[in-house]
Amino acid sequence: MFRRTSEELMEGEQIPDDLSEHTDGLTGLPDRWQLEEWISHQLVRNRRTGDRFGMYLVSVANLADINSGYGSAVGDEVLQAVAESLTTAVGARGQLARYLGSEFAVVWPGMFGAEEMERTAENLVAALPQQVTFEAFVVPVEVAISGVLSDPDLSERLLLVDSEAALAEARTQKSRRIVVRDETYGARRKPDVLAVRLQRAFDNNEFQLYYQPIVSMTSGTVVGFEAVLRWLSPDAGPNGAELIAPGAFLDALRASPIVVPMHAWVLRQCTRHTSNWSRRLNIPSLFGSTNLDASFVRDERFVNVVLDAIHESNLRPTQVLLDVNGHTAGPQLNLLWPPLQQLKAEGVGIALEDFGVGYASPDLLRRCRFDVIRLPRVLVKGLGLAEEDRVIVTSLIRMAHDLGCYVIAEGVETQDQARMLREADCDLAQGFLFGKPAPDSQISRDLELIAKQAKTALE
Numbered sequence: 001m002f003r004r005t006s007e008e009l010m011e012g013e014q015i016p017d018d019l020s021e022h023t024d025g026l027t028g029l030p031d032r033w034q035l036e037e038w039i040s041h042q043l044v045r046n047r048r049t050g051d052r053f054g055m056y057l058v059s060v061a062n063l064a065d066i067n068s069g070y071g072s073a074v075g076d077e078v079l080q081a082v083a084e085s086l087t088t089a090v091g092a093r094g095q096l097a098r099y100l101g102s103e104f105a106v107v108w109p110g111m112f113g114a115e116e117m118e119r120t121a122e123n124l125v126a127a128l129p130q131q132v133t134f135e136a137f138v139v140p141v142e143v144a145i146s147g148v149l150s151d152p153d154l155s156e157r158l159l160l161v162d163s164e165a166a167l168a169e170a171r172t173q174k175s176r177r178i179v180v181r182d183e184t185y186g187a188r189r190k191p192d193v194l195a196v197r198l199q200r201a202f203d204n205n206e207f208q209l210y211y212q213p214i215v216s217m218t219s220g221t222v223v224g225f226e227a228v229l230r231w232l233s234p235d236a237g238p239n240g241a242e243l244i245a246p247g248a249f250l251d252a253l254r255a256s257p258i259v260v261p262m263h264a265w266v267l268r269q270c271t272r273h274t275s276n277w278s279r280r281l282n283i284p285s286l287f288g289s290t291n292l293d294a295s296f297v298r299d300e301r302f303v304n305v306v307l308d309a310i311h312e313s314n315l316r317p318t319q320v321l322l323d324v325n326g327h328t329a330g331p332q333l334n335l336l337w338p339p340l341q342q343l344k345a346e347g348v349g350i351a352l353e354d355f356g357v358g359y360a361s362p363d364l365l366r367r368c369r370f371d372v373i374r375l376p377r378v379l380v381k382g383l384g385l386a387e388e389d390r391v392i393v394t395s396l397i398r399m400a401h402d403l404g405c406y407v408i409a410e411g412v413e414t415q416d417q418a419r420m421l422r423e424a425d426c427d428l429a430q431g432f433l434f435g436k437p438a439p440d441s442q443i444s445r446d447l448e449l450i451a452k453q454a455k456t457a458l459e
Contacts, residue, residue: 024098026076027083035097035105039156042107047152050247054108054117055148055159057167058086058124061177062142063102070137077134078141089127103167105160110378111149117180121147125178144170144177152248194252197233202258202265206232208243209269210437213454214289214408214430217422220455224287224321225277226430227270228437229262254295263296264305271313271320273440278319280447289321289351297324297336306343317347321372325353337368344371351408355396365403373400377411377431383420394424401425418458433457
């Protein structure tokens with residue numbers, strides 16, 4: 001599966017120039033100091049973007065026995081062999097370091113949750129040698145591995161503490177020595193505190209909507225805007241206010257009493273802005289798109305909240321697209337689909353996010369009649385880099401069309417990606433090529449310019 005490289009994810013960050021000086025003498029890998037610096041910068045970036053990463057510790061569990069039974073030279077040989085295997089397995093997709101003693105650390109960007117964390121851990125174990133031959137010795141290699149999903153609100157040291165605790169648990173396993181957690185111990189300790197901060201932020205109007213244009217791939221016309229939630233926290237950054245993406249607070253929001261009022265506010269804002277921009281651009285079909293959390297869809301007020309927002313803004317239901325995340329909704333879609341179907345009957349569009357990844361599999365299109373599928377940027381990013389990615393994207397688009405769905409490609413950043421998507425008959429797209437997410441005030445100010453630039457991007 002294609003993944004953004006660690007270099008791409010760190011683009012724009014200022015990394016100290018002397019990191020290369022901190023390498024492990026035995027393996028030549030970055031050492032723990034360099035690892036902690038990298039994690040620290042990644043966490044700062046993730047607080048803005050909402051991305052998360054997998055923090056893995058890989059241990060040669062029987063290194064002490066190897067050193068005592070065969071000598072430290074053989075132990076060093078085993079560590080070098082493991083380092084070489086991990087280097088190949090991780091490649092450019094993540095960051096590998098020598099952590100300490102028998103342990104290596106892997107930071108894997110772009111993780112979605114427990115299922116993918118578990119799969120990556122198993123792939124790492126499978127890539128390691130089960131034995132190493134050194135002169136006349138055939139030395140068995142036993143491995144334990146832990147994986148913890150990052151938490152933007154924790155420091156790199158607390159994240160490593162959680163990883164070490166998970167590794168200690170993995171070492172106690174008798175057979176399958178893999179322990180993966182999609183929630184850190186630090187995250188489990190603080191939901192009540194974060195819930196209080198979210199309530200205060202909602203009361204103080206600290207939340208904002210940013211909008212990204214959605215463009216027709218045939219005409220270049222702006223046909224819609226996706227609304228994404230941001231939290232302008234006055235005390236989150238080192239120098240005061242910081243704009244925080246939902247990934248840092250979404251779990252707490254789901255369990256918070258403000259989850260329904262928050263969605264109602266998002267819908268009212270999104271439909272009101274869409275109605276205004278539709279008139280200004282003279283595009284009666286211009287639509288607004290926003291994400292739905294499963295906890296909101298399950299609420300008995302869900303259907304009425306959506307319809308009330310539509311009626312208050314004088315939009316037609318066909319001008320609203322509600323995005324369902326396949327990773328969170330997929331396992332419980334049978335429960336979520338009836339209220340979504342009620343809105344479909346009114347004319348509201350329902351989109352499936354992250355199609356082709358994780359739970360958002362083609363099987364969901366067989367079970368539920370979505371109007372739109374969204375191709376995630378992890379798939380779009382590979383266009384132009386590997387023929388396999390082009391074939392996969394083209395096949396998914398064709399499948400969606402055969403089932404009567406429109407397709408929105410996310411994360412389009414280059415002319416080559418746009419060209420390949422047009423050749424594959426993709427309907428709509430969004431990404432930095434057409435415009436970055438911006439606050440409603442900026443969209444309102446530069447609306448005509450944004451529409452002109454989006455059209456120019458496809459010429």
